[in-house]
Amino acid sequence: MADPKGFMTTPRQDWPRRPAGERVRDWDEVYVPGALLPIISEQADRCMDCGVPFCHEACPLGNLIPEWNDLVSREDWRAASDRLHATNNFPEFTGRLCPAPCEAGCVLAINQPAVTIKNVEVAIADRAWADGLTPPRPPDRLSGRTVAVIGSGPTGLAAAQQLTRAGHTVAVYEKDDRIGGLMRYGIPEFKMGKRHLERRIEQMRAEGTKFRTSTTIGRDVMADDLRTRYDAVVIATGATEWRELHVPGRELTGIQQAMEYLPLANRVCEGDLERSPMSAAGKHVVIVGGGDTGADCLGTAIREGAASVTQLDIYAQPGAERDEDADPWPTYPKIYRLSAAHEEARDLGTAPAADADARLFAASTLRFTGDESGHVRALHLVEVDEKRRPVEGTARALPADLVLLALGFSGPDRDDGLIEQLGLALEPRGTIARDADFATNVPGVFAAGDAARGQSLIVWAIAEGRAVAAAVDRALTGSSRLPAPIGPYDRPMSV
Numbered sequence: 001m002a003d004p005k006g007f008m009t010t011p012r013q014d015w016p017r018r019p020a021g022e023r024v025r026d027w028d029e030v031y032v033p034g035a036l037l038p039i040i041s042e043q044a045d046r047c048m049d050c051g052v053p054f055c056h057e058a059c060p061l062g063n064l065i066p067e068w069n070d071l072v073s074r075e076d077w078r079a080a081s082d083r084l085h086a087t088n089n090f091p092e093f094t095g096r097l098c099p100a101p102c103e104a105g106c107v108l109a110i111n112q113p114a115v116t117i118k119n120v121e122v123a124i125a126d127r128a129w130a131d132g133l134t135p136p137r138p139p140d141r142l143s144g145r146t147v148a149v150i151g152s153g154p155t156g157l158a159a160a161q162q163l164t165r166a167g168h169t170v171a172v173y174e175k176d177d178r179i180g181g182l183m184r185y186g187i188p189e190f191k192m193g194k195r196h197l198e199r200r201i202e203q204m205r206a207e208g209t210k211f212r213t214s215t216t217i218g219r220d221v222m223a224d225d226l227r228t229r230y231d232a233v234v235i236a237t238g239a240t241e242w243r244e245l246h247v248p249g250r251e252l253t254g255i256q257q258a259m260e261y262l263p264l265a266n267r268v269c270e271g272d273l274e275r276s277p278m279s280a281a282g283k284h285v286v287i288v289g290g291g292d293t294g295a296d297c298l299g300t301a302i303r304e305g306a307a308s309v310t311q312l313d314i315y316a317q318p319g320a321e322r323d324e325d326a327d328p329w330p331t332y333p334k335i336y337r338l339s340a341a342h343e344e345a346r347d348l349g350t351a352p353a354a355d356a357d358a359r360l361f362a363a364s365t366l367r368f369t370g371d372e373s374g375h376v377r378a379l380h381l382v383e384v385d386e387k388r389r390p391v392e393g394t395a396r397a398l399p400a401d402l403v404l405l406a407l408g409f410s411g412p413d414r415d416d417g418l419i420e421q422l423g424l425a426l427e428p429r430g431t432i433a434r435d436a437d438f439a440t441n442v443p444g445v446f447a448a449g450d451a452a453r454g455q456s457l458i459v460w461a462i463a464e465g466r467a468v469a470a471a472v473d474r475a476l477t478g479s480s481r482l483p484a485p486i487g488p489y490d491r492p493m494s495v
Contacts, residue, residue, distance in 0.1 A: 003073065006045030012113035013039050015122075017340055020347040024302050027189040027269050029096075030340040040123040043116045044072040050107045054330040055117060058105025058493060060463040061087045061094075062485045065102060065117055072120055081128035084121065087485065089158045089462060090200055092129070093183065095122025096192045098459045099292075101492065105330035129199060136206035139167040145476045148173060148230040150217050150418070153181025154458050155449030156236035157200070158465025159472070162482050164209045166473050171210040171230075173221070175416070178270070179211050181238060183458075185263035188296050190303070190340070194270070218417035227422070232444050232472050235424075235432060236465065239450035241414070243407040245288060249368030254376040258293045258406035265300045280306040284399040286379045287311040288365055289406030292339075297404045298358055299341030302350055309358055310351040310398055312379075316386060317361035331493050353398055364388065366395065368403065376400055412451040429454065438471040438488055446472055452488065460486075 003009075015036045017023070023030050047069035055065045064083045071080035084091050095118055106114035128134050145168045149160045152174040164170045178184050180197050205211070217223055227233055242257050244250075256278060264276040280301035287294045287301075290313025301309045318334045327333035338346070338357060345351055345358030354360045366380045383394035411430030412419065419426070425433040425441040431454050432447040434440050440447050448468035449461050463485045473480035 003045040006042070006073075007048050007108050007112070007115075010042050010046050012046065012116060013043060014116055015039075015119050017343070020344040023190065023340075024299075024344055024348065027303060029193050030190050036119060036123050037127070040116075040120055041073050041075055044069040044120050046108065046115045047073075048108055052107075054105040054107060055102040055115075058330055058332070059102040060460050060486050060490065060492075061466070063087050063102065063121075065115075068124060069115065069117075069120055072124060077124065077127045077131060078133055080124045081133045084124050085128075085134070087483070088121075089161050089466070090154065091121050092125035092196045092200075093154060093192065094459050094462065095119070095125055096196070097183075097187060098457060099332075101332045101457070101459070104332045105493070107330075110329050134203065136203050137165055138207045139165055141167055142169060143167040143477065145169070145232070146171075146230045147232045147234060147472060147476075148226050149234045149236060150226075151181060151236035151238060151449070151451070152179040152211070153183060153236065153238050153449065154461040155238070155465040155468075156181065156234070157204070158462045159234050159236060159448060159469045160209050160465075161204055161207070162466055162469035163472060164204065164207050166469070166480070166482055168473070168476065169208070169210075171212055173212045173215050173217055173226075175214070175216040177214050179213060182240075182259075185266045186259060186293075186296075188262065188265065188300050189269040190299060191296065216416050218419075218421055223418050223421035227442075227444060230444075231476055232446065234468055234472060235412075235418070235440070235445065235447045235451055236449045236468075237412050237418070237451045239409040239411050239431070239455045241410045241412060241430065242405070243410055245365060245405050245407060247365055247367050249370065249376070251374075252368050252370040252376040253374055254370075254401060255368060255403040255405070258287075258289070258297050258404050261404050262293075262296060262300060265304070276304070278402070280304040280309070280402055282307055283401035285309045285402045285404065286398050286400040287404045287406055288379075289313075289408070290315060290359065290361075291406060291408065293408070294404075294406035295339045295341045297406055298345060299339075301402075301404075302341065302344050302348065306350065306402075308351055308353070308399070309345060310354045311345075311359045312363040312365065312381065313359050313361050314364055314384065314388065315361065317355075317359075326495075328495060331495060364390070368400070369397075376403055379403060409450070409455045411454065434488055436488060437475070438468040439475070444475075446475075448488075460492075 068080040068083045100118040103114040322333040342357035351358035378397045379400040383391040432452045448464040467484040470482035470484035
């Protein structure tokens with residue numbers, strides 16, 4: 001604890017964002033380049049070095065937050081990087097994409113703004129890359145065992161890196177043409193530049209991990225063949241089965257799933273396309289769904305030049321402060337948050353029919369109507385009460401040339417045949433069933449991440465990857481020194 005009074009004398013200061021009018025003209029990350037390091041040491045000084053740091057419990061990775069806060073306050077970047085990477089394979093991902101449940105569990109957050117844990121984390125990660133503190137760590141010797149990892153999202157990559165470093169020969173299979181899963185084609189460039197992903201992939205290649213892209217297991221390679229070729233198989237395909245909206249008019253053209261829309265914008269940034277065939281340019285856009293994916297669609301549509309963008313959230317607008325009865329500290333509270341995309345919508349006035357930040361709260365879609373050619377032209381909605389019952393007299397229509405459905409995901413995609421070919425048992429909600437050792441009902445086959453847990457956060461995905469790696473290592477060798485931060489049945493703190 002470098003400054004025992006830091007939390008009393010230093011106010012919270014977040015990484016500043018570029019002006020909205022500037023950043024929507026490009027796809028670069030929204031933050032001011034170089035503006036974090038000058039403030040981060042004092043921000044780390046705000047850490048209270050609690051005797052019982054609940055930020056540990058709030059983070060499924062068990063990040064050693066007070067330790068690396070202290071090291072950053074002293075500007076010991078090498079030691080801070082070592083402590084950070086001891087529990088997290090990809091802190092530059094989580095530092096940009098995680099909603100920071102650790103900050104909700106910060107003891108200081110009981111009655112003050114929390115420590116900027118997420119900003120400290122990303123500062124350490126970026127400084128470590130800049131200073132050459134993240135060299136490849138190939139194993140000293142090989143075990144002679146082979147592992148196939150299906151899926152290259154954060155779970156698959158974390159599992160692969162841990163198993164490679166333990167000495168196993170690991171191949172990662174990805175159905176898309178590039179590695180990264182939803183981090184590659186689901187997360188917009190303005191939230192995380194893909195250079196961060198490319199650096200880790202090159203690090204993993206140098207350590208010995210093999211990558212096989214454009215390969216769908218169950219179609220290009222039969223699941224049984226893969227199981228025969230490898231000593232163990234880890235399924236980390238994610239929860240990509242999107243939820244549908246069953247209302248009249250859903251068959252109209254111009255109504256797309258968010259994960260049909262977002263990858264095309266990412267492909268434009270990758271240079272694969274000159275213009276997205278689903279571009280929002282000049283269109284009235286309505287996004288159905290109030291979560292992070294909806295916000296990603298919002299920021300993307302603004303950058304594409306939409307005529308207007310409105311986001312519908314079926315829940316009532318939350319308050320600015322934690323509800324101590326519903327969400328007591330240190331649980332993650334449901335409060336009003338302003339993402340970078342909502343800030344842009346507010347500042348630029350992109351949704352004249354909605355509230356200041358483009359969201360319409362407590363709004364439920366009734367139906368869609370279209371023109372003579374069968375293209376959507378309007379979304380009809382109604383306000384709802386806390387039990388989602390329509391409020392009489394509140395029905396209205398919004399102009400809509402493009403509707404994006406961002407309603408979340410229910411489980412792994414079953415179209416490729418992987419689940420059926422292996423004969424995997426499923427939970428009632430559609431996720432892959434597994435035991436306390438992450439093992440499925442099929443010998444040698446393990447399941448981790450959203451495919452088994454259900455839709456979750458990136459920090460849980462990485463924790464799952466680390467934990468399943470320990471389970472696989474133990475199954476192959478009889479014991480393991482790899483850390484297992486969570487079990488398959490662990491869940492976030494709740495009341």
